[in-house]
Amino acid sequence: MTQVSEDNGPLVVVDGEIDLAVAPSLRERLETLLAAGHSTLYLDLLDATFLDSTALGVLVTVREQCQRAGGALHLIVTEPRILKVLEITGLATAFPLHGSRPDLAGTDQGDETTRHE
Amino acid sequence: MKRLDMSDRDDRGGGRPEVIALSFPARADLVALARFTAASVGARAGFDVEEIEDLRLAVDELVVSFEAVQAGGTIHLRYTHDAGTVTIECTVEPGLRSHPSEGIAGGELWGGDGELSRQLLDALVDEHGREQRQGRPCVWLRKHRANASA
Numbered sequence: 001m002t003q004v005s006e007d008n009g010p011l012v013v014v015d016g017e018i019d020l021a022v023a024p025s026l027r028e029r030l031e032t033l034l035a036a037g038h039s040t041l042y043l044d045l046l047d048a049t050f051l052d053s054t055a056l057g058v059l060v061t062v063r064e065q066c067q068r069a070g071g072a073l074h075l076i077v078t079e080p081r082i083l084k085v086l087e088i089t090g091l092a093t094a095f096p097l098h099g100s101r102p103d104l105a106g107t108d109q110g111d112e113t114t115r116h117e
Numbered sequence: 118m119k120r121l122d123m124s125d126r127d128d129r130g131g132g133r134p135e136v137i138a139l140s141f142p143a144r145a146d147l148v149a150l151a152r153f154t155a156a157s158v159g160a161r162a163g164f165d166v167e168e169i170e171d172l173r174l175a176v177d178e179l180v181v182s183f184e185a186v187q188a189g190g191t192i193h194l195r196y197t198h199d200a201g202t203v204t205i206e207c208t209v210e211p212g213l214r215s216h217p218s219e220g221i222a223g224g225e226l227w228g229g230d231g232e233l234s235r236q237l238l239d240a241l242v243d244e245h246g247r248e249q250r251q252g253r254p255c256v257w258l259r260k261h262r263a264n265a266s267a
Binding site: 021050056089 | 146170173178237
């Protein structure tokens with residue numbers, strides 16, 4: 001799990017399988033950013049290959065925290081398996097979804113986004 | 118991982134069911150073993166890639182439904198495939214620090230994300246349920262191969 005600075009807000013990059021073993025650290029990372037005053041967060045799941053209900057629970061919780069702070073939790077995801085999980089649980093419309101990081105330049109924040117390798 | 122047994126080998130359900138038993142300490146970092154085994158069993162049952170991925174997620178949801186995964190104890194999984202149908206049963210043996218299987222029943226069996234788990238299992242498998250077996254909670258699922266003749 002890595003974190004990079006984006007003009008629109010902090011971007012957290014998670015790869016591999018996001019399950020019970022990873023969900024707690026993901027939640028801690030995102031909540032640390034919220035506690036630091038960021039209300040809009042970006043989670044890059046482009047290289048994530050698996051997402052279970054424990055990880056989904058984290059996303060739902062953090063999304064609510066972002067909304068209470070006046071922001072949003074954006075997901076960057078293209079993996080069909082993860083999109084399927086979001087659709088099954090009715091959460092595909094609950095998050096702003098993006099197909100790539102450059103797409104963020106077209107969001108309401110409007111700031112230029114830098115690609116990080 | 119304590120044990121990985123394979124018995125009654127029989128590909129694609131032409132004869133007796135194939136049974137694989139897997140037991141491992143109830144630790145979050147070992148849940149991947151359940152997914153790995155599910156993928157192997159699904160492949161042996163003739164599932165396609167999509168069905169195998171469904172099975173991997175479904176067995177993950179079975180295991181994480183036990184609070185024991187976070188509290189200690191031992192997870193026992195029994196995978197059976199027969200004629201294009203995979204059945205997975207999951208029970209937990211409480212550890213010294215855990216207590217979730219004693220007197221647990223009904224909705225208490227499910228963890229904090231139980232509703233999401235239920236939604237996923239409903240969509241991913243043909244049948245799933247939970248029951249008490251020999252005084253211990255058991256969660257199970259059953260998934261048929263799409264082109265299974267049975």
